[in-house]
Amino acid sequence: MSTQxxxxxxxxxxxxxxxxxxxxxxxxLATAPYFDEPFYVGFEVAGYExxxxxxxxxxxxxxxxxxVDDVAQAVADAQANGxxxxxxxxxxxxxxxxxxxxxPSGHVIGLIYNPHFVAK
Numbered sequence: 001m002s003t004q005x006x007x008x009x010x011x012x013x014x015x016x017x018x019x020x021x022x023x024x025x026x027x028x029l030a031t032a033p034y035f036d037e038p039f040y041v042g043f044e045v046a047g048y049e050x051x052x053x054x055x056x057x058x059x060x061x062x063x064x065x066x067x068v069d070d071v072a073q074a075v076a077d078a079q080a081n082g083x084x085x086x087x088x089x090x091x092x093x094x095x096x097x098x099x100x101x102x103x104p105s106g107h108v109i110g111l112i113y114n115p116h117f118v119a120k
Contacts, residue, residue, distance in 0.1 A: 078109065
């Protein structure tokens with residue numbers, strides 16, 4: 001079986017200073033985050049998710065999440081094609097399931113099922 005990607009959904013930026021990143025994005029986007037917790041800050045941008053997560057790793061790369069219908073199956077398909085599991089599928093709340101893998105080229109691929117996503 002081959003996973004069908006449904007399009008880009010979410011971009012997560014890790015940051016060592018969540019408060020500063022939240023302030024910068026709030027000013028730049030001219031809007032407050034719709035979700036604001038110490039573990040995650042989320043902005044809605046034209047129907048897509050821009051998220052900020054705290055990290056101790058300086059210069060950590062962002063992760064792009066591709067929409068799929070079945071995260072567990074998408075992970076299994078990626079692993080069958082040589083990817084390495086980074087983050088097991090998990091429900092992060094409200095029925096949203098995420099996971100990530102690293103492909104043989106070293107690229108991190110985020111996978112997300114979001115039952116609330118509606119393309120604008």
